[in-house]
Amino acid sequence: MRTLCASTLIGEFFVIGFAGLVAMKQPDLSAGTVWAVCGVAMALCVLLCGMLGRRGGLAVGWVLQAGLVLSGLVLPVMFFLGLVFAALWWAAVHYGRKVDQAKAARAAGTARTA
Template identity: 45%
Template sequence: MKRSPKRGMCAAILSLEAITLGLTTPVLLTLTDVSTGVGLAIGLGLAVACVLLAGMLRAEWAYTAGWVVQAAAVLLGFVVPIMFFLGAVFALLWGTAVLLGVKIERERAAAYAALERDGGPEPV
């Protein structure tokens, strides 16, 4: 079974984003008027969602859910203004990982098809 570059890159982005969102939680609790319960639910909830989605990227729907998490991270900027910037950075990284992953998988499939057609050895 071949590893999916798209899944690997997107999982890495979500994992790093989970750390960022987890570290945003104390900021959310101390510098805003958000209650502790709501702040924990938002900050840690998004972080846990990132970790769970990173493990579910075998399913195509998880990529759509990843876009929802990206939007939520940007919208968190209304409460913690720096998240407008950080959310946008992660959304850009997410989009790049998805598009680049699709391109790599398409080129890899074409290379395998060419090798099969020509009877060459299976690529590594």
């Protein structure tokens, strides 16, 4: 699960960075504000890759997904991209758990035969 979730977060890292470049073109946003928000979100993506195995890591990931969707209030295209990444996050968590369960079952089966 951690590999799939981390891959999703790294993809989000780049999307947030590119969204920051687009947001700088908005006349009502200062570059400092844009990069403060985008920088925090990008740092959270990277830090969250290391927190995935810890308690609460997935919950923080869901908060990040909600923030990405809500960024559509500033850049409307982010509603779409946020929903795409929220779906990817769900798939990474859902199918990642299934893969982890299958690996555990295989390891238990191997341990019994040895």
